[in-house]
Amino acid sequence: MARVAAIIGGGVVGAGWAARFLLNGWDVRLFDPDPATPDRVGAVLARARRALAGLGDVALPAEGTLSFCGLISETVTGADWIQESVPERLELKQTLFRKLQEHADEGAILASSTSGLTPSELQAGLSDPGRILVCHPLDPVYLLPLVEVVHSDKNHPDLIDRARDTLAELGMFALRVRGEITAHVADRLQEALWREALWLVRDEVAQVGEVDEALRMGxxxxxxxxxxxxxxxxxxxxxxxxxxxxxxxPALNWSRSKLTEVPELDPALIARIVEQSDDASGHMTLDELRDQRDRTLVALLRSLSADSRGAGAVLRRRDKARAEGRAMPRRIADLADPSQPILTVDRAVPLDWLDDHDRMTGARHLEAFGQATDRLLEILGCTPEYIAAGKGFLVTESHIRQLDAAQAGAPLRICSRVLGAGDGRLHLWHEMMSGARLLASAEHLLEHADLDTRQTCAPDPALAEAMRQLARAQARTPAPEGAGRVRPG
Incomplete structure (x- = not known):
């Protein structure tokens, strides 16, 4: 049975939380009396489905169910996690948490998205203050992994650990803030940078676009x-x-910055900033800016994942945990029926696999089919350890048919077959599907080789036997339509 997250407040942050929970298999109930909430949340969800679903290399679980509720009691009763994301007014939040405690289950986590208030401020005057802590995310919540977990001495360590474990399951990085402080850690750093940026524009040292370029280019x-x-x-x-x-x-004491001084945002400065901001980005709509942001974030996060650096390490850990929970075959013995095509890729289409016209590029087709080939070779016994010993397979010929367009965030599965094997050669066939649609097929010819000399050589006996075994089993299945474009020698 799916776990339930209750989201109070359907603004940008609340909608981002809803998307993060929903796409990780949780059922989500959302309360916000604003009649525009369903459309706003729907737009964020559509963006998240394109971006988050394909962020990792392992498919997300089945999406949960989203419900819009008319009563707070209906929203939170029976929920495992309750996330408050209403405007930054202390009295409003305290009143809301009193109401939430009346209806929340005893074991539910009550978290606030506040960017500036401390847990002690939120907990003041409440009957059970230890149940409430701060879990402050950054926008877009469905993509950026950071969540600042801030607690007071009233929070039990078990509650904090449980919250951090849940956030990790959602693919997020729970940074435990060691002390209560307004604005926590990330926003304090951003605030210092904001002050400097405003002074640079006010003093006409740099324009808005130039400040942005100084940071993103360096x-x-x-x-x-x-x-x-x-x-x-x-x-x-x-x-x-x-x-x-x-x-x-000593250099830090020089008056080179104005971190403790705030420039007056008088009408003239505001008008100048607005004009320069329009000049720099006004040619793009907000949706275009958000799409560009998400595409860049996905590409950057996936690039960092390759080296397990920064936020990429969080993504890599989450992929590994998801993969361990999947019934993907890793050895011939794992195959229920070796005569049938083998599932070798089960993921979603990443944003960075598509070009400006939302079509998967030829290079990305090769990458996807390469992942399928690697998985099939591992099943046969060509493992990372085997390759580290200096032997493996080289692709000598390929033929790819692109039959239908892929969609960002859509499910993508590749099933693979061995059409022939012998004398160190492998003849492979892959079919790429999205639901019932055949997107592409690939036919590859591979030869076993010494990876140092690049000369062909015989595979180890166990690998050779596995190749013959799978080829014999799959020979009983009719050849797929479109096969025969590559010719085994």
Whole structure:
């Protein structure tokens, strides 16, 4: 039975939470009296289905059910997790948490998305304050993994651990903030940067677009994989962090920044910022900006995942956990019926696999079919350990048919067959499906080789026998339509 998340507030953050829970298999109930809420949440969900579903290399669980509720009691009764995402007004939030505690189940986690208030402020005057903690995400909640988990001394350690475990299951990174402080960690860092950015524009040192370019062309790229302290460690070089910090200490006292001063946002400065912002980004609609943001984030996160760096490490861990829970075959012994096509890829179409016209590129077809080939070879016994020993397979010929368009976030499954095997050669066939639609097929010819010399050689006896065994079993199934474009020698 699916777990239930109750979302109170259907703004940008609440809708993002709904998408994160829903696409990870939870049923979601949402309360927000604004009649525009269903349309707003629907737009965020559509964007999340395109972006989050294909973010990892393992398919998400079946999507949960979304319900819009007219009463808070109906929303939270029986829920496992209750996420408050209403405007930043302390009195409003305290009143709401009193109401939530009246109807929430005893074991439910009550979390606030507040970006500035502390748990103690939220808990003040409540009958059971220890049930409430802060879980502050960043927008877009369905893509960015960071959640700042802030607690007070009234929260039991078991509740905090349970909250962090649940967030990890959702593919998020739960940063436990070690002390109560307004604005927590991430927003304090952003606020310092905001002040400097505003001063640069006010003093006409740089325009809005130039401030943005200074960050995204330089530090922003570095910060995606390492924070200021790790960056400083590299900058310290051989002298080491201690000597580096002692050397730069005096420079931090120079009046080169205005971190503690706030520029007055008078009408003239506001008008200048608006004009420059329009000049820099006004040619794009908000939806176009959001789509561009999501596409870039997906590509960046997936790139970081390859090296397990930064947020990519979170994605890699979540993929591994999902894969371990799947019944994907890894050995011939795992195949219920070796004569049938073998499921080798089960995922969704990532945003970064599509071009500007939302069509999967030829290179991405090769990548997807390459993943299928690697899985099939592993089933036969050509494991990472086998390859590390210096032998494996080289693709000598390929033929790909592109038959239908892929859609971002749509399910993608590849089933594979061995059409022939012998003398170290493998003749493979793959079919790429999205639901009942055949998107593409691929036919590959591979030869076993010494990976150092690139010369063909005989496979190890166990691998050779597995190749023959699977080829014999699958020879009983008629040849697929379209096969025969590559010719085994």
């Amino acid at each position: 530090p922003g790229l570095r910060w995606a994989q390492m924070g200021p302290f790790e960056s400083a460690r590299i900058a310290a070089g051989e002298e080491g962090m201690e000597a580096f910090l002692r050397r730069i200490g």
